[in-house]
Amino acid sequence: MENIYEELGRWISILYRQFQIYINNELKDLDIKSGEYIYLIKLYEDQELTQEDLAKIYYIDKAAITRSIKGLEDKGYIKRTRNERDKRSYSIKVTEKALRVKKRIYNALKDWDDLIASDVKDEDLKYMSNKLKEMSIKALSRDQ
C-alpha cells in the first residue's frame, strides 16, 4: 500500500528532521534551538513584531511560541516591551547580542540551502513552495 502521498510525506518528514538536527547542531554554541532561530530571522527582517504576528507567520500555537520567546528573552537575544497601541500585547525586538550572531545564523542557513538545493532551479523551488503552501493552507483550514 505504498503510495504517492506516503512517499511525499516521508520525504517531507525526513527533510524536516534532518534540518532540525543540522540547525540545532550549527547553533548549539550560541544556545539557540531550531524552534527559536525562526523568530530571530523574522525579527531581523521586520525589526519589531508582536508575539501574535509571529504566531501568524508560522502557525505555531500560543503555548509553544510563548515558550520559545521566553527562552530567547532569558538568553538575552530579544527584549519585550509593552505595545504602545495595545497594552495587552508585547512588542519584540532583537538585542545587540542577537545582532552579533545574525551573520552566523544566515551563514548556517545558506550552507544548508547550498547543500540541498544548489542544483535545483529557482523556478522549481518556487513551484514546490507554492504547492506546499496551498496544501498547508488546506491543512490549516480544518477544524482543530
Place this chain on the structure above:
Amino acid sequence: MENIYEELGRWISILYRQFQIYINNELKDLDIKSGEYIYLIKLYEDQELTQEDLAKIYYIDKAAITRSIKGLEDKGYIKRTRNERDKRSYSIKVTEKALRVKKRIYNALKDWDDLIASDVKDEDLKYMSNKLKEMSIKALSRDQ
C-alpha cells in the same frame, strides 16, 4: 531577506507540524503517536522487518527508533522475536491488536490526503516527492 529557500522551508515545517497535530489527535484513543504509526504502516505492508530495516526506511536515529518500538511493544501493537539469521537482531511483527486498528490508521491517512491534496495532480505529487527525495538524500549525505 525573505527568500525562496526560507519560504519552502517554512511550508515544509508547517505541513509537517500540522500533520503531527492531526495524526496525534486522530489516533489518540488508540494511544498511537505520530512517531509510532509510521512503523506500523511499514509492518502492515512488509509483515516482518528488523529495527535496522525501519531505521533505513525513515532515517531515524537508533535511540528514537528504539523508544518508539518499545512503546509499540508495551502497548501490544507489535511483538519482537530474535532474528533467526542474526541473533543480535530482532524481527518485528504486528500483533492481532495492531491488525484490528489497521483500517482506522489508513482511513485517518486517507482523510488527510483527501483534505490537503485532493485537487493536486498525481504527477505533481510525484514530481515534488522526487525533488524532495533528491534534497533529502543530499541532506543525509553530509557528515553528521
